[in-house]
Amino acid sequence: MALIVHKYGGTSMGSVERIQNVARRVAKWRAAGHRMVVVPSAMSGETNRLIALAREIQAHPDPRELDMIASTGEQVSVGLLAMALKALGTDAISYTGWQVPVRTDSAYTKARILSIDDARVRADLDAGRVVIVTGFQGIDELGHVTTLGRGGSDTSAVAIAAALKADECLIYTDVDGVYTTDPRVVPEARRLERITFEEMLEMASLGSKVLQIRSVEFAGKYRVKTRVLSSLTPPDIPLQVEANSGTLITFEEDTSMEQAVISGIAFNRDEAKITVLGVPDRPGIAFQILGPIADANIDVDMIIQNVGHDGTTDFSFTVNRSEYNKALGVLESVKSHIGAREIVGDNKICKVSAVGVGMRSHPGVASQMFRCLAEEGINLQMISTSEIKISVVVDEKYLELAVRVLHKTFGLDQA
Numbered sequence: 001m002a003l004i005v006h007k008y009g010g011t012s013m014g015s016v017e018r019i020q021n022v023a024r025r026v027a028k029w030r031a032a033g034h035r036m037v038v039v040p041s042a043m044s045g046e047t048n049r050l051i052a053l054a055r056e057i058q059a060h061p062d063p064r065e066l067d068m069i070a071s072t073g074e075q076v077s078v079g080l081l082a083m084a085l086k087a088l089g090t091d092a093i094s095y096t097g098w099q100v101p102v103r104t105d106s107a108y109t110k111a112r113i114l115s116i117d118d119a120r121v122r123a124d125l126d127a128g129r130v131v132i133v134t135g136f137q138g139i140d141e142l143g144h145v146t147t148l149g150r151g152g153s154d155t156s157a158v159a160i161a162a163a164l165k166a167d168e169c170l171i172y173t174d175v176d177g178v179y180t181t182d183p184r185v186v187p188e189a190r191r192l193e194r195i196t197f198e199e200m201l202e203m204a205s206l207g208s209k210v211l212q213i214r215s216v217e218f219a220g221k222y223r224v225k226t227r228v229l230s231s232l233t234p235p236d237i238p239l240q241v242e243a244n245s246g247t248l249i250t251f252e253e254d255t256s257m258e259q260a261v262i263s264g265i266a267f268n269r270d271e272a273k274i275t276v277l278g279v280p281d282r283p284g285i286a287f288q289i290l291g292p293i294a295d296a297n298i299d300v301d302m303i304i305q306n307v308g309h310d311g312t313t314d315f316s317f318t319v320n321r322s323e324y325n326k327a328l329g330v331l332e333s334v335k336s337h338i339g340a341r342e343i344v345g346d347n348k349i350c351k352v353s354a355v356g357v358g359m360r361s362h363p364g365v366a367s368q369m370f371r372c373l374a375e376e377g378i379n380l381q382m383i384s385t386s387e388i389k390i391s392v393v394v395d396e397k398y399l400e401l402a403v404r405v406l407h408k409t410f411g412l413d414q415a
């Protein structure tokens, strides 16, 4: 008898019928003797609807109130799922994040989980109930409701699995695993049987929304056995078949000869680039530019400082597109202080990345990538590399083309 956490995403919870299917699946696992915790998302479209409602009243909604509103979608889901389970004769109980409680910091709309009290959940598990806990939300030190950022139910599920020392966390979604790239963009994308934790971390941080990055961080930190699989298979398929399907995140490197050099292509449409032109080329300039950006709580991704000429230099970096205008505003206010000539930006860019632990032992991946993009006439605006990834910033109109040709050039469409 194992302790298992299931997470179901918005599409999987998208209608009464789908919720009843989730209940059938969970009841099957419970009937096999497992102790079950389930973490559902809001029904698909619901979080968007709630955020849009808030924006009708305030163009830039008050973050605390926005979290109060956005968190309600998951509360509906847990209640409905508990009812669907009870209707099947499976004892179940639902909890919000603040009832557990899931404690977070106070960074509304992107809060981080600090701790999870497992006492209440354990007591219900001991009493034989399926425990259903809202994804995406928590409570801060002062009792305010917080949310964990879009896609945050993945993180709730893995964090709860870590807190309970669960045997496995199964992330049920609308694809049957992690693919070599988003199958919506490249239909030839293939499902990976396994992906290393490091690769999954890079894929998630570079924009593959199949898992929220913090969920992967939790999985790595607490060694949570995590699998991504489909919620759209018939709920009554044999448990053993289901338990071995999808993609397993592994903690060992595959050292076999067949290990692909590149495991996947990730992309991110949410990027924007800012360039500070003609700043004095002297020590401390990066700090002077990025200090105020950090003080405004804006995350910076790629950074490039060009070679100086005539005592000045240009400095570019990328931020999330939702923070583009805020970042431009911050820099305009310090422009004269840092002695910059001009601040320009471009929010019609995207980032495309090739990821693979095999890169460590195979030189020449970068040049293959750059040649392939050059042959398509795609200009590279920024480049950044790490041991297991190469990222480029390109005009967003080339996103699909770039992902498709890279997927092909690295042989990812071949089994």
Ligand code: ADP
Binding pocket: 008, 009, 010, 011, 012, 041, 151, 172, 173, 174, 175, 177, 178, 179, 180, 181, 182, 183, 184, 208, 209, 210, 211, 264
């Ligand atoms: P959920 O609502 O279940 O959390 P998401 O929409 O957040 O589902 O994530 C699943 C989606 O992630 C898929 O429908 C797919 O379009 C997208 N996706 C992006 N990159 C990948 C990838 N490499 N493998 C699989 N799915 C991916």
Ligand code: ASP
Binding pocket: 009, 010, 041, 042, 047, 048, 073, 135, 136, 149, 150, 151, 152, 153, 154
């Ligand atoms: N409902 C939240 C969202 O749409 C959290 C999640 O689905 O993971 O972002």
Ligand code: MG
Binding pocket: 009, 151, 154, 209, 210, 211, 212
């Ligand atoms: Mg998701």
